[in-house]
Amino acid sequence: xxxxxxxxxxxxxxxxxxxxxxxxxxxxxxxxxxxxxxxxxxxxxxxxxxxxxxxxxxxxxxxxxxxxxxxxxxxxxxxxxxxxxxxxxxxxxxxxxxxxxxxxxxxxxxxxxxxxxxxxxxxxxxxxxxxxxxxxxxxxxxxxxxxxxxxxxxxxxxxxxxxxxxxxxxxxxxxxxxxxxxxxxxxxxxxxxxxxxxxxxxxxxxxxxxxxxxxxxxxxxxxxxxxxxxxxxxxxxxxxxxxxxxxxxxxxxxxxxxxxxxxxxxxxxxxxxxxxxxxxxxxxxxxxxxxxxxxxxxxxxxxxxxxxxxxxxxxxxxxxxxxxxxxxxxxxxxxxxxxxxxxxxxxxxxxxxxxxxxxxxxxxxxxxxxxxxxxxxxxxxxxxxxxxxxxxxxxxxxxxxxxxxxxxxxxxxxxxxxxxxxxxxxxxxxxxxxxxxxxxxxxxxxxxxxxxxxxxxxxxxxxxxxxxx
DNA sequence: TTTTGAGTTGTTCGA
DNA sequence: GTCGAACAACTCAAA
Numbered sequence: 061x062x063x064x065x066x067x068x069x070x071x072x073x074x075x076x077x078x079x080x081x082x083x084x085x086x087x088x089x090x091x092x093x094x095x096x097x098x099x100x101x102x103x104x105x106x107x108x109x110x111x112x113x114x115x116x117x118x119x120x121x122x123x124x125x126x127x128x129x130x131x132x133x134x135x136x137x138x139x140x141x142x143x144x145x146x147x148x149x150x151x152x153x154x155x156x157x158x159x160x161x162x163x164x165x166x167x168x169x170x171x172x173x174x175x176x177x178x179x180x181x182x183x184x185x186x187x188x189x190x191x192x193x194x195x196x197x198x199x200x201x202x203x204x205x206x207x208x209x210x211x212x213x214x215x216x217x218x219x220x221x222x223x224x225x226x227x228x229x230x231x232x233x234x235x236x237x238x239x240x241x242x243x244x245x246x247x248x249x250x251x252x253x254x255x256x257x258x259x260x261x262x263x264x265x266x267x268x269x270x271x272x273x274x275x276x277x278x279x280x281x282x283x284x285x286x287x288x289x290x291x292x293x294x295x296x297x298x299x300x301x302x303x304x305x306x307x308x309x310x311x312x313x314x315x316x317x318x319x320x321x322x323x324x325x326x327x328x329x330x331x332x333x334x335x336x337x338x339x340x341x342x343x344x345x346x347x348x349x350x351x352x353x354x355x356x357x358x359x360x361x362x363x364x365x366x367x368x369x370x371x372x373x374x375x376x377x378x379x380x381x382x383x384x385x386x387x388x389x390x391x392x393x394x395x396x397x398x399x400x401x402x403x404x405x406x407x408x409x410x411x412x413x414x415x416x417x418x419x420x421x422x423x424x425x426x427x428x429x430x431x432x433x434x435x436x437x438x439x440x441x442x443x444x445x446x447x448x449x450x451x452x453x454x455x456x457x458x459x460x461x462x463x464x465x466x467x468x469x470x471x472x473x474x475x476x477x478x479x480x481x482x483x484x485x486x487x488x489x490x491x492x493x494x495x496x497x498x499x500x501x502x503x504x505x506x507x508x509x510x511x512x513x514x515x516x517x518x519x520x521x522x523x524x525x526x527x528x529x
Numbered sequence: 530t531t532t533t534g535a536g537t538t539g540t541t542c543g544a
Numbered sequence: 545g546t547c548g549a550a551c552a553a554c555t556c557a558a559a
Contacts, residue, residue, distance in 0.1 A: 194556095194557070194558085195557090195558075200556090200557085201555090201556070201557095202535090202536065202555085202556055202557075203536085203537075204535075204536065204537085204557095205535090205536095205556075205557055205558085280538095281538075327537095330537080331537095334537085397538090398538080401538070405539095440537085440538090447536065447537080448535090448536055448553090448554065448555065448556085449554095450536090450539080450551085450552090451551080451552080451553095452539060452540060452541090452550095452551060453538090453539060453540095454539075454540075455538095455539070455540090456539080456540065456541095459539085459540075460539090519540090528551095528552085531559100532558100532559085533557105533558090533559085534556105534557095534558095534559105535555100535556085535557090536554105536555090536556085536557105539551105540550105540551090541549100541550085541551085542548105542549090542550085542551105543547100543548095543549090543550105544546105544547085544548090544549100
């Protein structure tokens, strides 16, 4: 019987792994391999935290594999070359991998498939791009009809999930880099990595009476409390599968105690579907990585002031909620979703910076940075994306702060110089009278910057630039 | 082919 | 302080 290679890419898990399951079906001997793609490594050099999260995940996967008679083979280089050599080294007959439909992955896989027998199975989403289409077979470009059609297909149940294998036979003495030797880039990340941490987080969020999923509809917007699932890094690397997440959401919806809890589970399910929507959009319209989805917004003259961009990146814009978000990102590699929208809107609409610059910065900083989701989200905020672009989608950072961080706890946590500022001024500290500034120990423009722009003015400017005034 | 209903996440204004 | 309407017009999806 021929040996099978399980080529791991964005599926760092043993449970509900179709590629692994199929490899085990055709062969008694399976070699799990992760290729440190030098092209991708160079690209993500700047993102130390995401690399640390990946490397930690690889180490954990290796540990789990060792418990069931296997181990992870890690090699570095161009995937096509590395796999060709490994294929001969281990005398393999076939390669299985989870399909990845991002533009880079498709090109890479086509190159490998031209030389080697690669079976691409499943995908990183529950429904792939060809599954949810309009009656005429063309792809949806509006979320809501897509979401409704998505739900009309057979919904997965727990019994569909593939259990983790109890044993994997892997020949010893295959050359590779030790997982434990992957340098951690000296980067501290405040998130546990790996499949176990991912499934524990999924359980915490979706199970039991107190599961965050049941209050998600309201709480997810609150930046001062942990009301979101915080599962994005695990979904990004396939430490949990999309199907596991969807099954958990559906089960939670089923056992919800009341209408509100049920609705909350539904809202989270929709978030998972948003992810799949953006993945299919990128598949059908790969040009979105280069330009606006909507042609009418491709000619905007962006200001792109380097000083404004620097202030945004460093969290010193003078708008507390914007600065808090950007500092949380820099410190942890993650940002609350509400803060992502606020900071993104501020960059694009208030500073008139090309959304692609923000998109690139987020990809450089986010542990969960996913090319499809990040692009879709930036285009949404910029109003250049798939949904009808209401010209009025300009977030007011003061109002947003008041609504979703009412006591300013999120701001104070990430912008410590505002620690002593009273609640009523926390989202607009420049309005403090001089005596209040002294009392709070925060002199504006000495301890904390004056706003670099006036939101009211910038809002009007944005409307002009977008051709709405 | 034509028609109809609808479109994640907001803000401002005036009653 | 709260609430509803206006913000403008277009495209998408389905009947």
